[in-house]
Amino acid sequence: MLVNSNELLKSALKDNYAIPAYNINNLEWTRYILEACEEDKSPVILAVSESAADYMGGYKVIYSLVKSLLDGLNISIPVVLHLDHGKSFEACKKAIDAGFTSVMIDASSKPFEENIGETIKVVKYASNRGISIEAEIGSLNKEDSNDNNTSIYSTPDEAKDFVFQTNVNSLAPAIGNKHGLYKGEPKLDYELLGSICKSVKIPLVLHGASGLDENKIKTAIFCGISKININTDIQLAWAEKVKNYIASNPEEYDPRKIISSGKNAIKKVVHEKNRLFDSVNRAN
Ligand code: G3H
Ligand code: ZN
8 A cells, every 4th residue: 555654654753663765776676675575564665766766767657666566466564655865846746746655855955944945845745745755954975085974964953943944744864874885883973863853853764774783773763763764785785696696697698587686685685674673563
């Protein structure tokens, strides 16, 4: 069943667990994630970046693909179809018009007031259509030439002000997290996270959660994270298996065999994350 993320994230916040958001790249990726989450009876957010939407042929293609897989595979868990890091109102509108049930407007690279302005535009369009809205403040992914983290961390006051002015349903703060591979030991500011959680009282989202160990994830959930985004960990697991398969089967050219050689690796990561986030058996 396709739903927005509002009730799922509220329950997760109340009961101290997190809803997984996995990025999808193609038919197989989507299928394996859905199968693993169905086996776990875990709700799931299928996250689609703008570049993944381009790659797959647009938002309408993805909506039809996901709807058809839900029917074809008899998926009974709640599934959210979510635009990840939508950079503009136009991108969010396109996804919503195509049938997405949730969007992230990420105008965090703009000055704070402009981020607020762009987010309000999306909230106005999305909220009376029953679409959940996530936004981001601060900046992730910044490192100087010595690999020092130079990200702009979010503050509890700006988070409160942002949520008050925009009325978003969930918020992704910058607390030392980073997309992709961390160089060295990831250092998340849990005290800051806890203060932001107290000041906004809405579900918080952890981006860049690949590479974070069990203890870090559990602490983040304890401090108020209700949605956790995973992309790189799945890509790494899939790529390793497929590279090995190709190396051991150099004569193989059937794409179904090559792509699906990474199936179990994807499902294994999803099962592990679902257990770690404690989203298993939360489908009802
Ligand atoms: O929006 C997607 C993510 O934040 C995923 O980050 O690739 O580090 O897991 P990751
Ligand atoms: Zn992200």
